[in-house]
Amino acid sequence: KLQGMATVGGPEVKQAALMATRRQSTYSSSHLLWRLFQAAGALQDQSAVYFARDYTFRGLKSNNAILLGNPSSNPWMEPFESRVGLRWHYQADRGLYYPVDTLAGAADHDRFRASTDPTEVREGYCMLALLPNLTGTGKVLMISGTGGSTVSTAGDFLADEQSVAHLRGMLPAKAGGTEFPYFEALIRMKSRSALPKDVTVVLCRTLRE
Numbered sequence: 001k002l003q004g005m006a007t008v009g010g011p012e013v014k015q016a017a018l019m020a021t022r023r024q025s026t027y028s029s030s031h032l033l034w035r036l037f038q039a040a041g042a043l044q045d046q047s048a049v050y051f052a053r054d055y056t057f058r059g060l061k062s063n064n065a066i067l068l069g070n071p072s073s074n075p076w077m078e079p080f081e082s083r084v085g086l087r088w089h090y091q092a093d094r095g096l097y098y099p100v101d102t103l104a105g106a107a108d109h110d111r112f113r114a115s116t117d118p119t120e121v122r123e124g125y126c127m128l129a130l131l132p133n134l135t136g137t138g139k140v141l142m143i144s145g146t147g148g149s150t151v152s153t154a155g156d157f158l159a160d161e162q163s164v165a166h167l168r169g170m171l172p173a174k175a176g177g178t179e180f181p182y183f184e185a186l187i188r189m190k191s192r193s194a195l196p197k198d199v200t201v202v203l204c205r206t207l208r209e
Contacts (some may be wrong), residue, residue, distance in 0.1 A: 027070060035155035036066065044047070052076055064138040068151070070097060077142060079134060081208060084184045087128050088144060096146050097126050099186055101203060112186070112202075114146070122190070124150035125202075128158075128167075128183040132209060153189050157199060170204040182207040 003026075006124070033049060038196045050059075052074045060076055070088040071077040081087070087104035091114055099112045112125055126145040133140050145151040171183050186203040 032155035035159045063136045126150045126154040
């Protein structure tokens with residue numbers, strides 16, 4: 001799988017070619033990053049894609065970054081895990097990860113666990129978390145999902161102005177303008193969902209700087 005980050009250097013087409021020529025890339029990961037490059041507009045030339053194994057700790061301390069995956073698939077997630085309340089647990093009977101809100105009570109521990117009933121409508125989840133980088137000189141956006149379709153939908157969500165504006169409205173105003181405060185959010189989507197239908201923000205809260 002493509003477990004990479006958008007940070008700093010090359011045009012949109014060049015980045016797509018990079019993803020297509022590496023065996024670890026998936027359609028969902030490529031779609032996500034393609035949508036983010038589209039949303040970046042004129043800033044595309046200041047962005048680049050790195051596979052996790054090619055990135056460096058120094059880059060994580062000095063750059064703005066987008067981290068894709070979870071701590072089991074992308075080790076660069078680990079330094080930030082203690083700063084968020086959401087964790088990813090593996091559900092062996094379904095062969096997928098599901099989110100757990102560690103800040104909720106024990107009764108809600110399995111709230112987002114996938115049902116084993118085949119007659120129920122399948123749902124997926126994606127976590128978005130915005131944090132300062134390791135030195136506080138930049139920002140890190142973490143994106144984790146329960147599967148490929150949720151990762152693709154996350155890209156559509158972030159590229160949709162109304163969806164992002166709705167998410168921003170759920171967070172307290174930040175002094176000095178409309179800039180996003182540091183936050184974590186969990187979005188839920190039904191199987192094969194399309195924006196804005198069947199996509200819901202089920203958890204949203206600010207994080208300490």
